[in-house]
Amino acid sequence: MPVATPPPVAHAAGAGRLDRAIVRQINAVRARAGLASVSPSRRLRRLARHHTLDMLRHDSFSHDGDGTTFAQRIRARVHYLKLGETLALMPRHTSARSVVRAWMHSPPHRAVLLDPAYRRVGVAGANGSMGNGAACVITADFATRR
Helix, strand or coil: CCCCCCCCCCCCCCHHHHHHHHHHHHHHHHHHCCCCCCEECHHHHHHHHHHHHHHHHHCCCCCCECCECHHHHHHCCCCEEEEEEEEEEECCCCCHHHHHHHHHCCHHHHHHHCCCCCCEEEEEEEEEEECCEEEEEEEEEEEEEC
């Protein structure tokens, strides 16, 4: 019996560059609001990357994934006091400024970006297919150390 394989996921060569630019844009909006910067976290970036690729593999745009909720997924792998997550579904060739601008125009996403408790962030974007079209999917996981 043939085994179904998930749709291919294209790993964007420039994803690392986009990820770093998104962190810079997040810190720019935090600075304008008088908040401390968030520091990039490799561990949170790995978790964000896993979730981004999982969404693309399963053609599902959601905070929940791989059979778990967002909080379960993060807390099973790291120990932080407070967690937050923002997701973006953007056109394939997007800019960091466009991503952060979209988050800032959404009150729940804006609240996460401007939460003064957050000190760490992991951002991961990847190009692939979502629905019937090409897309760039981005996950940003925020945390405060215990």
